Amino acid sequence: NAGVTQTPKFQVLKTGQSMTLQCAQDMNHNSMYWYRQDPGMGLRLIYYSASEGTTDKGEVPNGYNVSRLNKREFSLRLESAAPSQTSVYFCASRGGSSYEQYFGPGTRLTVT
Amino acid sequence: AQTVTQSQPEMSVQEAETVTLSCTYDTSESDYYLFWYKQPPSRQMILVIRQEAYKQQNATENRFSVNFQKAAKSFSLKISDSQLGDAAMYFCAYRSKAGGTSYGKLTFGQGTILTVHP
Numbered sequence: 001n002a003g004v005t006q007t008p009k010f011q012v013l014k015t016g017q018s019m020t021l022q023c024a025q026d027m028n029h030n031s032m033y034w035y036r037q038d039p040g041m042g043l044r045l046i047y048y049s050a051s052e053g054t055t056d057k058g059e060v061p062n063g064y065n066v067s068r069l070n071k072r073e074f075s076l077r078l079e080s081a082a083p084s085q086t087s088v089y090f091c092a093s094r095g096g097s098s099y100e101q102y103f104g105p106g107t108r109l110t111v112t
Numbered sequence: 113a114q115t116v117t118q119s120q121p122e123m124s125v126q127e128a129e130t131v132t133l134s135c136t137y138d139t140s141e142s143d144y145y146l147f148w149y150k151q152p153p154s155r156q157m158i159l160v161i162r163q164e165a166y167k168q169q170n171a172t173e174n175r176f177s178v179n180f181q182k183a184a185k186s187f188s189l190k191i192s193d194s195q196l197g198d199a200a201m202y203f204c205a206y207r208s209k210a211g212g213t214s215y216g217k218l219t220f221g222q223g224t225i226l227t228v229h230p
Contacts, residue, residue, distance in 0.1 A: 031216050033217065035218075035220075040222055040223075041222060042116075042118075042203055042220035042221050042222045042223050043218070043220045044220070045217050045218070045219075048216075048217055050216075058217060092157075099145050099162060099164075099207070101216070101218060103157035105154075105155060105156055106155045106156075108155075
């Protein structure tokens, strides 16, 4: 039981490049989330998926797209990376009526 | 929209002593969850303790306890008998119990870096 996994752990991109951050959970959770963490700002919600087949914008969705590929996987795509997207990205999942979100280990992304 | 504020960017404590981290929040809702998360240098987010707003009793988990003041919208974390392994960034977070667009999302404070001195 790996919980929530994220790939890659680190990534460096040049401005304008694209990439997809992958997230998978093996806890059969319905809800999945993408957050970004910036110094002095805590974690902010980018997108979330309440269930397979649905996605909704969070607090800071601009510049990102998501795909809920199936119940296990929820990917985050940067189509044209910008230096302002330099951050640590966390994926999380939550099951049913549970109060707890389980977080992945994070991806540190640097855009130069 | 809910907001969460942690006004202490950094705190320090001597090993074996007690430290309190502060958190205030703003909401118009009457029922919700509040959480404290710990983030050590490994970056992993670890749930420390949670409080349900309708429960008057303050939550306790071993050396960690909260002081929940609903009317004042205050939710502080007390760490007793501090250990070197408690050194981390601590985040306060709010979660609505309402359905719809809130759907389980967490609103985080800015974080407090806790240093533990031997």
